[in-house]
Amino acid sequence: MSHYDEARRDLDSYIAARVPLIGIRSIEQVRAVRLLREVAASPRRANLPFWIHTRATGLRDLRTNTPVQEDRSLVAAMDFAAGQLTRRAQATIAFVDPDDLSGDSPVTRHIAELARLADAHSGSVVLITDNPLWTGLQRLGMSITLAPPNAIEMYDIVVDFLKEQQGAVNIDWTESDARRAAEFLVGVPEGTAVNVLATMAATGRMHREDVERLAEFKDKHFADLSGLERVALGPADHEIGGLTSLRAWLRRRHQVMVSDLRGTGLRPPRGVLLVGVPGCGKSLSARAVAAQWRLPLYRLDFATILGMYVGQSETRLREALEMADRTAPCVLWIDEIEKGLAGQHDSTGVSRRLVGQFLFWLQESRSRVFVVATSNDVRALPPELLRKGRFDELFFVDLPDEAERAEIIGLYHRRYVDEEPSADLLGRLVTVSDGFAGSDIESALHEVGVEVLLHGRGNLRPEFIVDTFVNTFPLSRTHPEQIAEIRAWGRDRAVPAGVAGTSASPDAGGRRRVIVPGDA
Known part of the structure; x- marks a missing residue:
């Protein structure tokens, strides 16, 4: 069941029970008003009055949107509500974000008095806000949280949008693409999701590759998150070099990550x-x-x-x-x-x-x-x-063995020297880098890259590269006891991230792991 359907069910039962004060907490005011309007449209409530007040439009009839009075102020709306709740049974009036309702204030106390009038005459006061209610109000009624659309509802939103664009926009998306798009958009408000889809459709064609772009749109929507730091990727x-076992494991997990798991x-x-x-x-x-x-x-x-x-x-x-x-x-x-x-x-x-x-x-x-x-x-x-x-x-994740060091050396040599190392040079570097971690290899080749920048690649001598490696002292040499202890723990208690059964050096013992997600 979608969040919207759950909220509608609860709101319908609260209105039917004539709960005197009903709080609807939502960051989507338009969606919350639509929810209330649908509940008010029930045939069994055709003869019951419903009004709604907003700052921009003032007090209006909820069903017909007809203005009730010229004075659009909150004070005038609350005076009207007091009169109607006193004279008419089963009346309902809603206030959309009337003021700060989280603390004890003249407004919250005034609304509390309206709720008591509603309780005495089988009426209801509905508060639509994105902030928590003051405890003095909460004790007078019930609350509903209308969360952003979940995957079920978002899929319906995506499908409805695509149907509306048929004939006007070329749409390459399949049913699977629509479901993936819905999963990418979960957590954003309904209006934002529609705006994102409309932005894509404005180009005249919705390509299958556009589904992946939804992650970028969502990332911009949540660009400033408390406690979370967005990490830019290049x-x-x-x-990444090595880690073949982990790499294969991640490929399988990625297939699950993008699969439709409903009913499984x-x-x-x-x-x-x-x-x-x-x-x-x-x-x-x-x-x-x-x-x-x-x-x-x-x-x-x-x-x-x-x-x-x-x-x-x-x-x-x-x-x-x-x-x-x-x-x-x-x-x-x-x-x-x-x-x-x-x-x-x-x-x-x-x-x-x-x-x-x-x-x-x-x-x-x-x-x-x-x-x-x-x-x-x-x-x-x-x-x-x-x-x-x-x-x-x-x-x-262990120290790299010879094959993994060769892969890592090749990777950073291409990055910092902009060419493949010769077979002879690669063999020499693999030998002298025994006990190196991947970061040690990168550090050494970064120094080589600095030399290339200052004097040009044509003046780069293989002996300089080898000497740079020889003069690099890895952690396995400066703190051998610490590294040996870490490797002894991991050898028997965890799955190797690299190729099982290999080691970085004859005295290293232990198995090796390294990761490159997505490699074949």
Whole structure:
């Protein structure tokens, strides 16, 4: 059932029960007024009076839109309502965003008096607003939240729009495209969705490729989100070296992400937790997933979530996760998740409450939000986060082996030197880069790129590139005990993100993983 149908059912029952005060909370006033007008149009209410007041049009008959009085002020409308509710039984009057109704004020107290008059004469006062009602009003009646269209209703909106454009616009969309468009638009108001579709139709043709553009429109609509940081993606984000097992796994998950799951009992993919050696591509993987799947990428930053007041952190996290649901489908990147959800011995209890809140959302949310969480110190994470079923899978990202280092070296050599490395040079670099993480390789070749910029590619000597690698000291050499401990943990407790059974060096032990989403 759509959100609109649920709200209409509840409103119809409240009007029938003559609830004295009915609050309709919605950011879409036009949609809420339409809802009320449909309920008032029921044949069994043909003889019952309905009026509505707005700031722009004043007081009017709800059904015929006929003006009731010349004075358009709220005071005049409330005086009229008092008289009608006193003289006529079962009268209903609605006020659209009359004032700030969230606190104790002369207006809210006046409306409370109208509600008491309505209660005495079987009438109803309806308040349409996008803000919560003052508790003094809430106690006098019932409330309805008219949420933005869900996938069911949005699909009907898309189909109705396409039918209206038949003959005037060339439409290449299939039924599957319409469903994908509806999923992209879930969370935006009905009017915004129609405006976006109309913008596409204004070109004279709606191509199948336009469906993917809906993510861009939605991203602009939610451009400034509290607790979420929009991450811009570039052409280079499509590329990442190695991680073949993770890459294949993500290809399968992408198929589920874009599939119609109605009637299957399946839920959209939850996401993946990447743990392992720092600098081996965990954070780059989040960018690659979003770039390959052509979805907006948002970063959940726990530094902006944590607050100094009691309950502030929990409220901010809840709001950020709610906004993630509204921006779906999207990729939600949580970098170094242990820094936000660790601290099980925190005396304030904030960390434990955040963990519980996040896990509840991860378990219950049905939005197409794919979470990519990364961790360098998985031992700091609460055990319940690692339980099977929280994330779809737990992958361990190890140091790259020879084949993966060759792929990564080739990738960054093309990026910074703008040409393929020779076979001889590639072999030498693979040998001297034993123990390097992907970030170490990039850092070395970035220095080579600086040399090319300053002196030209024609003066670049292979020996300079090799020396640059030799003079790079990776973390596996500066902190060998730390890296060995991380690898020992991941070897037996997580799925390898790269090719199982390989290792970066003879004494490294452990399996290797690396990611490039979407590669064949």
